Amino acid sequence: xxxxxxDPRHKITKRGQNVTxxxxxxxxxxxxxxxRQTLGQGPEFLTYFQNEAQLEKSRLLSDRFSAERPKxxxxxxxxxxxxxxxxxxxxxxxxxxxxVYNEQFFGPGTRLTVL
Amino acid sequence: RxxxxxxPGPFNVPEGATVAFNCTYSNSASQSFFWYRQDCRKExxxxxxxxxxxxEDGRFTAQLNRASQYISLLIRDSKLSDSATYLCVVTKxxxxxxxxxxxxxxIIKP
Numbered sequence: 001x002x003x004x005x006x007d008p009r010h011k012i013t014k015r016g017q018n019v020t021x022x023x024x025x026x027x028x029x030x031x032x033x034x035x036r037q038t039l040g041q042g043p044e045f046l047t048y049f050q051n052e053a054q055l056e057k058s059r060l061l062s063d064r065f066s067a068e069r070p071k072x073x074x075x076x077x078x079x080x081x082x083x084x085x086x087x088x089x090x091x092x093x094x095x096x097x098x099x100v101y102n103e104q105f106f107g108p109g110t111r112l113t114v115l
Numbered sequence: 116r117x118x119x120x121x122x123p124g125p126f127n128v129p130e131g132a133t134v135a136f137n138c139t140y141s142n143s144a145s146q147s148f149f150w151y152r153q154d155c156r157k158e159x160x161x162x163x164x165x166x167x168x169x170x171e172d173g174r175f176t177a178q179l180n181r182a183s184q185y186i187s188l189l190i191r192d193s194k195l196s197d198s199a200t201y202l203c204v205v206t207k208x209x210x211x212x213x214x215x216x217x218x219x220x221x222i223i224k225p
């Protein structure tokens with residue numbers, strides 16, 4: 001499968017614990033995006049990378065959130081001291097700068113439940 | 116005011132009917148426009164891009180009105196498999212970040 005993959009698909013954790021999600025983009029896609037989606041809402045932008053550089057972070061991304069893309073390939077999103085409000089679907093998308101029409105390809109998402 | 120607004124629905128439509136959704140956006144500098152489809156508990160998938168001249172893909176027609184800042188999606192001869200949430204998306208000029216509407220839920224009934 002050459003699409004975007006995310007791991008884990010589901011994560012249940014207790015409030016206060018740290019969690020880390022991984023995203024493997026389509027190979028050679030320069031840009032990688034993280035979004036968060038809560039029930040009944042569209043995805044909300046969190047951050048994006050161009051290769052290994054993190055170029056923009058949303059104000060939604062509090063200090064408890066950190067994302068990395070150390071070698072310009074896979075990315076991780078870590079949430080420290082999770083809160084119940086962090087419960088959401090975390091979506092990763094990738095895009096090639098050479099691609100037409102700005103299409104972003106999405107992974108299946110990681111569904112986080114904070115108890 | 117949200118940057119992209121959609122009627123959340125649900126739209127309950129009989130199979131074979133035609134249904135249309137509208138979406139409005141607030142940033143006149145938005146560059147690109149899309150409709151995504153999202154099935155329950157799945158990731159969004161690109162349905163079609165929206166071009167200034169309007170475009171059609173099979174039973175689906177998308178139109179853009181820049182002057183009034185709205186985008187429309189028309190589905191003809193609707194199928195049961197069209198049941199999903201349809202998300203309107205625009206891009207920010209600077210970094211092609213996607214700005215999403217909350218989605219319109221469509222239910223096609225036999």
